[in-house]
Amino acid sequence: MIYNDKKYVWHPFTQMMTEPDVLEIVKAEGTSLIAKDGKSYLDCNSSWWVNVHGHGHPHIAKAISEQFEKVDHIIFAGATHKKGVELSERIINTLPDNHFQKVFFSDNGSTSTEVALKMCFQYWHNQGTPKNRVLAIEGAYHGDTFGAMSVGERDYFNKPFEPFFFDVDYLPFPKKELEKSTIEKAEKLFQTNDFSALIVEPLIQGSSGMRTYSSEWLDQLVKLAKKHNVIVIFDEVMTAWGRTGELFAMNHVNELPDIVCLSKGLTGGVLPLGLTVTTQKIYDAFLSPERVKAFLHGHSFTGNPLACAAACASLDIFEQESTWKKVKLITSKNKEFGSKMENHPSIEDIRIMGTILALELKTGEGNTYFSDKRDEAYRFFLSKGLMMRPLGNVIFINPPYSITMEELEYVYEVIEEFIG
């Protein structure tokens, strides 16, 4: 099997020449990933940050199987289905303050941001006042398609593609001491009136190392964008679904965006689905007797009914009090562990936001994805039965909410042992 994997499979984010053999997982259950040799691994990063309720959740399984009996997949142009409508209505009603009105479907996080960007560019185009620049934040990650890469950090990950990216300005990451100057910089840029959109990962940047920033700063920036008619996109692909301690990161702020992108935990993390949710104002700019003013974008699997059924089932689980009790419990345990580790000599920084705990280790070489510490940490955690993929010298957990307190304590113990 492993031989055939090497022979036929090309893995993501992987140098296939030097990477050691991958783990064959034969069963995923709750927080456990069971390998072929019988060894069990705790899924500390929710299987690439997606699995929020644990693997094989019976309620989600039932929803998918029942949906399969009814409508497995249909074209979503000129036709609709119950679960697509139900999901849209529930998402609109779950997002704050009746602020959003329309849901556009795609297949993953990258396409949800790609769609958001295309909507912004066409919004201005349709009104005969094209605006070509976007403002993003240094260290951003919005996905791996071209538009999404264009607004992401320009680094070794996307070097070969850089000549093909559109024009983007970046604000420095708003560390405390840069809060004032970054707002001033944004104001200057917005005054040029060239900006179509602002895109941010609200409150916490994921891929750049789970880096947090203040909600007051975000409120200021969004307010400024609105003052200058710049469309605001919140990429909540990672931050939604309880990760920040609330259902959405935007539940922590006062200024709401015009567009929000959702994916990852949306289906409980079991089927691919992306949503781009907009206000009435964005939607209305596409209404016209002219067909070319429509949003001419779609995917074969747009609005896949099985994925919609899984997402509705995941929303059911988020309506249960026990889910939120667990989110709060993980949050407070993270804080306890964080304060215990605060002054550890090997730790550069500790960041906690809800169910996410990140420890930046001192390496003397800066925060690099390819740091040797990363491989060392990854192997150490595997040997202790933890599946945990550090981001460079940042080790972090964002576990499924089905994790038990005993399991969580064990994770902290192993982290402490590694750092020690």
Ligand SMILES: *Cc1c(COP(=O)(O)O)cnc(C)c1O
């Ligand atoms: C993961 C991620 C994406 C990309 O989602 P994919 O489903 O992997 O394409 C986009 N934005 C953020 C903030 C993410 O964390």
